[in-house]
Amino acid sequence: MTIRTRRDRGEVQAGGEVGAAGQEPPPTSAARSVAARVLARVWEESAFAAAALDAELSRLSALDGRDAGLATELVYGVLRTQVYLEDRIAKLAVSKRWAGDPAVRAHLLMGAYSLLFLDRVPAFAAVSEAVNAIRAAADDRVGAFANAVLRRLADEAALGRPTLVDAVVASAPGWLRGALRRAIGRAGASAFLAAGPVPPPLGLCLSPEEDREAWVARLLEASPNATIEAGRASPRAILVRGAGDLRRLPGFGTAWLGQEEGAQTVALLLGARPGERVLDACAGRGNKTWLLSRQVGSGGAVDAADIHPNKLRVAMSAGARATYGVDWSGGTGDVPEGYDRVLVDAPCSGVGTLRRRPEIGLRREEHDLERLSALQVTIARHAATRTRDGGRMVFAVCSVLREECEAVVERLSGTPGPGEPAVKLTPTPFDAAEATALGIAEGASGVRLLPHVHGTDGYFAAMFVVHH
Structure with a gap:
């Protein structure tokens, strides 16, 4: 059979809301x-x-x-x-x-x-x-x-x-099913792959001084046909469906910013205190920078670093005191030392975002994990050198696979390899109040956020104390 096409290959894009399978109207x-x-x-x-x-x-x-x-x-x-x-x-x-x-x-x-x-x-x-x-x-x-x-x-x-x-489970690549089972068990792997809702709601991150209950009411008044409710994992999160362009809602950019609930939870787990100096080492466009800058207040400062200088222009407007273009895989650039806390939200497989980006499961390969975990170790070790002695670092990835989570923690906790910075990283319990609210066990230094448990995208975060 020869397929002769006469279709228009026009540009396409989508978004919309979706309910459970089996509850859709007739096709159009x-x-x-x-x-x-x-x-x-x-x-x-x-x-x-x-x-x-x-x-x-x-x-x-x-x-x-x-x-x-x-x-x-x-x-x-x-x-x-x-x-x-x-x-x-x-x-x-x-x-x-x-x-x-x-x-x-x-x-x-x-x-x-x-x-x-x-x-x-x-x-x-x-x-x-x-x-x-x-x-x-x-x-x-x-x-x-x-x-x-x-x-x-x-x-x-x-x-x-x-x-x-x-x-859904049968459609996941065999290597991914195996990696998930090693990380969270057979039942957990199935629950993770099938977790809904799909796509998940959009997240808003409230500034720490804002009242969440009041903002839920205000946003509902502005968009009465939308579904707007408080998040489960982050005390700053509001979840939104059916409100259209979030930028048109009251409070955008001042009282709140669009940010997925798991991502803001990771930022909160850094435990930034008023008056501290903080580095957002893989800041991207600065959504976490925005939240961290409001945590440290006017007496503190948050700097942003990233490999993509164009993203840092947005991070500066999000509240960064200074920005630094740096490739952490090759060194520390001109990023200064002495930070009280450093957040390393490292590049990863993105497996934790499968609800939101189902195509990731079709694009990643098993050999990606070894390359990415090595990169994560290198980035984290270089970024850790920017803390003061006794400062703290949170390593995070939007993945739940052991190869990018506990295995990286084990390597960071061990003796630095040839050519790696001679910095000592010791796992230490989270000291953020949000850790208790998440149900993280007392004394735990690592946590895995899961869509079927916490309602967020999948994340892993671990805290270290740093000594030079």
Whole structure:
């Protein structure tokens, strides 16, 4: 079968809200067209699904909320169950040439996802929508092929459907399932991979002097159709769904900043005190810098460092006293010494963000872990030299895998290797009040945040006392 495409490979992006699988309205062509373009960008351009989806929905302002929700469900659902869906189709299709055209692939997988997991989408409608879209993207022959495959899949689904959890777990790469099981056990691995809601709500981080209950009420008044509630892990977090562009809400940039709840929890675990000098060593655009600067107050100071100077311009406006462009893997640049506390939110696999970025599971490889863990050790050791003697450092990653968590702590706690800075790092209990609120055991020096336990993205954080 030769696939001849005449489709428009337009730009796509999405965002929207999504409920539990099986609770979506009947499919519409508009929602499926949006989802197909987003999936094509993820596969062809290595785009992030969330960013692509948000941009597309922003461009198509006339798309109603129901269609936006369905487009979001289809994008995230297909990416989370992609391997399972393709295996099911492969058992029904003689050829796999259909996978060579992104539009055909997207509509076929969306049809399969609807048949298997969306209870309220009638089978005839799911098949019809997919087949019509595939005919438009390719030709009648490919449409007939898709019709035969999806009808056979519909017959199978009528006899019994898989659970979404099983399909999501089966779609995770084998190496990732194994790494998760080593880190958090078999049951924990399944719970982590299937954790919802998907996509998760947006997080707001309140400045320490602000009253969370009052701000929840004020934001609800400004956006009465949204879902707005207090977070669970961070005492500064407010979780938001359906409020549109957060920048249009009252208090943005002054009383609060957009920040995922797990990320702000990591910043709080540094335990910054009023009057202290703090370094945000891998600051990015400075969201954690913003929170830390408000913790230390006018009597303290927070500096920001990052390998990307363009991001540091944003960090300066977020409250950094000074910024430093530095590649920690090669040294310390011109970053000064003597900080009371240093936060190292190191580059990592990003596995902890799978709810938000399901495409990560399809892009990472097992050999990435060794390279990333070595990089994390190097970055943390160099950044630790910037503390005063007896100062504290928190090492953090948005991963839950042992190779990037406890294994890195063990290496940092040991004797520095050849060429590494001669700094002694000793694990020490968290001294932030938020550690107790999180239920971290007394005396614990490390914690793993999990979406199915804490409601956050997956993170690991460990605290050290530093001696030179």
